[in-house]
Amino acid sequence: MSDLAANPALERRASGRGLLIAGAALVAVAGALVPFWTTGAPFLLMLASQAVIAAILALSLDLLTGNTGLLSFGHAAWFGFGAYVAGLLAKLVTPEMLIVVPTTVIAACLVAAVTGAVLVRQIGKTFAILTLALSQIMFALVFVASDITGGEDGLQGVPVMTVLGQPVVQAQTWYWLLYGVLLAALAASLHIRRSPLGRAWLSIRENAERARFIGIDVNGLKLLAFVMSAGLGALAGALLALFNGAASPDLLSWFESGKILMFVVLGGVGTLVGPVLGGIVFTFAEHYVSSLTSAWLIYFGGLFILIVIVAPGGIFGVLGHAWRRMQGQGR
Amino acid sequence: MILKVEGLSKSFGGLKAVNDARFAVAEASIHSIIGPNGAGKTTLFNLITGAIPPDSGTATFDNVDITRWTPDRLARAGLARTFQRTSIFKELPVDENVALAIRAREGISRAVWQSRGDAQMVAAEARDILARVGLDSRANAKAGDLAHGFQRALDIAIGLALKPRLILMDEPLAGMSRGDRETVASLITMLRDTLGLTVVVVEHDVGMVMRLSDRITVMQHGAVIADAPPDEIRDNAAVRSAYLHGSFAA
Ligand SMILES: Nc1ncnc2c1ncn2[C@@H]1O[C@H](COP(=O)(O)OP(=O)(O)O)[C@@H](O)[C@H]1O
Ligand SMILES: [Mg+2]
Numbered sequence: 001m002s003d004l005a006a007n008p009a010l011e012r013r014a015s016g017r018g019l020l021i022a023g024a025a026l027v028a029v030a031g032a033l034v035p036f037w038t039t040g041a042p043f044l045l046m047l048a049s050q051a052v053i054a055a056i057l058a059l060s061l062d063l064l065t066g067n068t069g070l071l072s073f074g075h076a077a078w079f080g081f082g083a084y085v086a087g088l089l090a091k092l093v094t095p096e097m098l099i100v101v102p103t104t105v106i107a108a109c110l111v112a113a114v115t116g117a118v119l120v121r122q123i124g125k126t127f128a129i130l131t132l133a134l135s136q137i138m139f140a141l142v143f144v145a146s147d148i149t150g151g152e153d154g155l156q157g158v159p160v161m162t163v164l165g166q167p168v169v170q171a172q173t174w175y176w177l178l179y180g181v182l183l184a185a186l187a188a189s190l191h192i193r194r195s196p197l198g199r200a201w202l203s204i205r206e207n208a209e210r211a212r213f214i215g216i217d218v219n220g221l222k223l224l225a226f227v228m229s230a231g232l233g234a235l236a237g238a239l240l241a242l243f244n245g246a247a248s249p250d251l252l253s254w255f256e257s258g259k260i261l262m263f264v265v266l267g268g269v270g271t272l273v274g275p276v277l278g279g280i281v282f283t284f285a286e287h288y289v290s291s292l293t294s295a296w297l298i299y300f301g302g303l304f305i306l307i308v309i310v311a312p313g314g315i316f317g318v319l320g321h322a323w324r325r326m327q328g329q330g331r
Numbered sequence: 332m333i334l335k336v337e338g339l340s341k342s343f344g345g346l347k348a349v350n351d352a353r354f355a356v357a358e359a360s361i362h363s364i365i366g367p368n369g370a371g372k373t374t375l376f377n378l379i380t381g382a383i384p385p386d387s388g389t390a391t392f393d394n395v396d397i398t399r400w401t402p403d404r405l406a407r408a409g410l411a412r413t414f415q416r417t418s419i420f421k422e423l424p425v426d427e428n429v430a431l432a433i434r435a436r437e438g439i440s441r442a443v444w445q446s447r448g449d450a451q452m453v454a455a456e457a458r459d460i461l462a463r464v465g466l467d468s469r470a471n472a473k474a475g476d477l478a479h480g481f482q483r484a485l486d487i488a489i490g491l492a493l494k495p496r497l498i499l500m501d502e503p504l505a506g507m508s509r510g511d512r513e514t515v516a517s518l519i520t521m522l523r524d525t526l527g528l529t530v531v532v533v534e535h536d537v538g539m540v541m542r543l544s545d546r547i548t549v550m551q552h553g554a555v556i557a558d559a560p561p562d563e564i565r566d567n568a569a570v571r572s573a574y575l576h577g578s579f580a581a
Contacts, residue, residue, distance in 0.1 A: 215436060
């Protein structure tokens, strides 16, 4: 530590890091306080809850795309899968969340392990197109099994959920539950990023051929990322269906897949925190802009193109840049 | 014989890139493969290391048939390679490039938890390996920011981090300054003499090859046209004619 103190540049960087952690903690606490700010505005709390779900969903795609470079055009497959499976389990089996949600996630992981074994052997465009195809198959399945899924009308009548037998009714409770899941998932993702597994994933994204020649089981690790990504995506879907008490086939549409991809690109691919912010910002922006103009999709399309060209690092890239400039000015 | 190649062949369309290649490599030796551009040297490496499947023939590593093994399995079994076109993780720090290989070797690439002690051990070993190729002072640099010669040295360091028994190096000296070439050449000799490592090396500088090698295999048009110790190769009529007709010095 005395070495650190002796070096002013290092010292500044260390204090900058402390500041960053303090800032992040502050933002996390502020997020937890949302239900107190919105006591008079139940709609806002609901929107915030949706935003948290979108953030979990965005994070789940970044686990795949950010870690291994595999681009999915059909990530909504897992979102919708989670929503329908959880909704049906709740209706037909039990409203106990501690049973429904883990079962749903495990089911998604199993389906992802089987389909992924084929998909992750493909690269680039082929992989992207096959993920789109997979999501379209799931979309079609909803209509094939419309007796139980409700088809075009969506799945209705999901009962009030319980945790350890206690009904979860209050909007505040729901928000904290969702927010807790988001924080836990983000913390786990950040931890894995720094672990040997996370580093090995990055090596695959960087140079898959070299990774193979140093003995990394490239397809195995891609599959692991695919399964984890699907599991977390399904978790987001499950939470959405149980929170809304309903699921609709839109959740499985290619449009939804595009939106998830936009969360990630908007936030900053591979930064984990960025996509979380992307999901939150996008959800609020979508709500307010779409209430102002029916042409909102055009604006979002334009924004998307602008980000890809002007700020390919997304929100996180811009924030990081500003932060480094501030650090630089401290000199 | 740590490596035996028996009748390996590979065609691309009508082109026989490697045609019934056979030779053997003695343990703890430096074995060079020379031949004009397009002779099939890189393709031969690709066949041995599982990058592409052969049409026919076998490769045996340490008396085990390794034909059609995948590259990752071979790497874990102690067969490493470096690439003609430098292949490193350009966006990652230099020491992380090496640490990745160490963790892969130790079978902990899937770990989500690593003790502080283990992490420090990996970091210390990475430093040692980097020191061996003269890269220790650049350990924290981004690999892609290194000068060309240093990137090639890093490629070798990644290979060494696997603690292989056999390493195939595809033109490790290409594009290096004379001084760096001497450094890498003495590194190769040192690896054989102190670690008992077997090195198969593709190299164009015939003077260097004669000096360095215990044995030399000469390829032309996909076929092995000579396979002997350096003295005999020097006097070999077929090799002399390949020199005259081929672009050996390229
Ligand atoms: N993947 C490939 N597809 C088609 N032709 C190839 C491929 N790889 C190598 N070749 C051809 O095979 C021949 C041998 O190439 P190579 O093994 O790279 O030779 P060397 O390394 O001795 O210069 C060349 O004619 C080359 O063009
Ligand atoms: Mg070559």
